[in-house]
Amino acid sequence: MDVTVAGAGPVGLVLAAELALAGATVQVLERRTEPDEGMKAGAINVPTAEALDRRGLLPAAERIQREQLLRVGPFDRRTGGGRRTTRPRFTGHFAGMVLDPDLVDWSDPDLAAHTAVAGARMVPQRELEELLAAHVARLGVTVRRGVEVTALEDTGDGVLVGTTAGPLRTGWLVGCDGGRSTVRRLAGIGFPGTGPELTGHLAVADIADPEKLAEGWVWSPRGAYRHGPQPGRVVTVEFGGAPADRSAPVTLEEVRSSLRRVSGTDVTLTALRGPATRWTDNARQAASYRAGRVLLAGDAAHVHPPFGGQGLNLGVGDAMNLGWKLGAVVTGWAPEGLLDTYDAERRPLGAWVLDWTRAQTAVMRGDAGSAALREVVADLLATRAGTTYAVKKISGVTQRVDLPGGHPLVGRYAPDLWLNDGSRPADHGHGGGFLLLDRTAQGTFARLAAAWSGRVTVVADDRATPTGVLVRPDGVVAWACDTADPVGLEAALRRWAGAPSSAPGYVPAG
Template sequence: MSTNANEDPDVTVAGAGPVGLVLAAELALSGVKVQVLERLAEPAEANKAMSVNVPTAEALDRRGLLAAAQKVHRETLEKMGPFARVAKAGGARFTGHFAGLVLDPGLVDESDPELAAHAAVAGAMMVPQPRLEALLTEHLTRLGVPVRRGVEVTSLEDTGDGVLVGTTAGPVRTGWLAGCDGGHSTVRRLAGIAFPGTDPEFVGYLANAEIADPEKLVNGWAWSTRGAYRYGPQPGRVTTLEFGDVPADRSAPVTLGEVQASLRRLSGTDVTVTALRATATRWTDNARQAATYRSGRVLLAGDAAHVHAPFGGQGLNLGVGDAMNLGWKLGAMVAGWAPEGLLDTYDAERRPLGAWVLDWTRAQTAMMRGDAKSAALRAIVADLLGTRDGTTYAVKKISGVTQHFDLPGGHPLVGRFAPDLWPADGSRLADHGHDGGFLLLDRTSGGVFARLAAPWAGRVTSVTGGHATPSGVLVRPDGVVAWATDSTGNTGDTDSTAGLEAALRRWAGAPSFSPEHEPVA
């Protein structure tokens, strides 16, 4: 839904990175009047995250964007030269690394139930952040959401019934303000939200460079007493991380000289960088998490809520998960049907996952130091990751398939991201989620669960048919299973039907009692 220039938006999103774009799209699907403000006049082309994990790829899938992501994945692999051939030889799975220890795709146990349950998106993992932002911007354009570039937030006042936002383009009155404006979030600072955590130990650089003598560099990761560097996987792609002094101004533009000097110190060579092909980035292992993700009508998501070393693109994926979780809940608040306490579950569900990611990256920092103790630890972990069980464990963690939330319900699927599910008509359940609502898969012979959910028809799409377990699954708009059962729902089986009704009321609010359509047959 587009925002009329003469109307106050229900929600204003600050930041047009992947997190802000996803959040705005989810709000638009909920019928919310939303706008995006971005301080940069043009999209950033700097080197950032290279890949998406399973929950992010499945989020794209549920919104009809999987084919576009798969196209980017294939094009990205083609540009990666020798690495692409290795990846293709090892299969479709992208494994990543832990503290520079590259995980061998040949050691992954693909029969592991948690991996096998999420195979549909395996060919959509290599989606670099600039390409993801372009894909999401097109999605937002189709939804009619305005993105106002070159507009920076300068002040805010939460009035209790809305937020007065000062910007470089004039004041904005909005119902809610979502800060998706990065680790140096202006929204977080203006809202007075504390940002505790641990200080950085190293400075890293990421660049796509022209190198006169690349033969002087080791392909892959290499360590020294100063830190580590990586050359590849694409020709000219360089990553360095160097322990010691951290620049006071980490936001200053990265120069060719900085990248070359760091690369020379870490490689012990006189390698020559002749040009930077794109804007290089500087990063650290600064690890912080906002004291709260919500203060009144101001909310935080993505790097505004948590920062850490960007090992494995965890930050992008964690932020997209925030946006998917927050979008439908804030949309329900605006629409007026949110059950009591729904918006509070955003912080409650996402905070523990954010804290885990911070510790996951801190552990890698400890392993990448140049001292003898860290080198010994790295050797032991390398042995563990060189086993089938060790590699499978790490890949499951990195890919996000083990993520879950503590939700009511005894079925093992509850609180986890929905696995690949196929109704009887040959479609996939994800194909029915493009409009952003709840999905109910009902495999009972008489459509028992779909009939029970009919009064929520404006919020819940029922897909019926088939004979398999689970026989009933309720999936929230963010892809999380809210209820599931293996029961057939026969007469007298009140546990499963009562459980479904409780889940509907808990997550989808009170029934409307005015079904807008019949369940899909």
């Protein structure tokens, strides 16, 4: 195989799909024999939903959200316990302080530019994995379950991988195998950061006396808890360090005892509905996302507490960024140096997420100082500007990478650009590759990009500005302009889409 991916969670599956679309041969190794049924992320952010959209998976994600709303709707206290009749506004929370959607300035340009995927945000991790598993199966990717990586040797021209199913040779190895990544350890990549202060639990349980639990997030000197939004869902946070055994299964008694301690009640849990999960606020980032022919993505590259639902989304962003770049190197149209931009672009965002979650830990502690700080933050989040700021950060609409170019779109995820035929550029990108929007009367940009016709799909339109937009396969805008002048387009194509090939009608800029 050109590439072997260790880990069949959402990050590994997205990466495998992107590599397959790029023309690489890829296999996925997963140590578990069956998909993980534990409770994890309950929703996705805008960049993740838009990644699904670009690959034609938006209708499936929208269907999942509709099904989720049918389940959650009866517990929606904002509608008096009835079902929602309108599309929900996703806001999230900061340190348990739920952000009021009525305070958000939804006309803010950053939010208003990314609304096409609003019906595909309530996609839990379990359902997302099922969707992605079907996606990679259609692409012909092999997922080998019950196979664990045990050794590796980078030979310079490939990687020798020892596994529980025997040795194999692969061109590249990518660790998407979680926070306690075997690949990261075997590659000798450091994992500096901060240790845990708390232990959290997430479960759905049968509760004999739910009236004993307050609505929303509740804090006390003992910790914090939340009940909802669906019946039986409970989250607990207790300070005092990491659990004695992180690998032990989470029991009903463990969840019940934790909930009683933090709630100060004798609430009775009678059964767990499916596996519960245990987590900490351990926050670490790999010293490097690459060591030779071994790379890391997702939790293997960074870990942090789940506050704000950033982990899954951060990992999917890694996979989208790395997938097309590694595919370009493997298939030979890009030099290996392109992979250096993976660490350079994703590391700053990973570092921000770690600090965003550390800040929430500081606000959630049960001491008097944190309680006072929580009051100040709550006041800020009760304002229109404060809530809008937090929602923009949590939703991912302000994420950007540092790319050359003076246009405000460059480095950001492509906004919703509606075309005259009712479609969007994303509708034309289901097969991967670059997208070039050309709104010039003479097709100026399309003629220049003809030399990259095998890698760049041109979408013509005659609406107004922006006149031209070049979108990378990961959704990041690499070039944009508001005139008919193609200045900078050829440089952007060469930088990201490789050297031009011979093609009829190719006219070099200048």
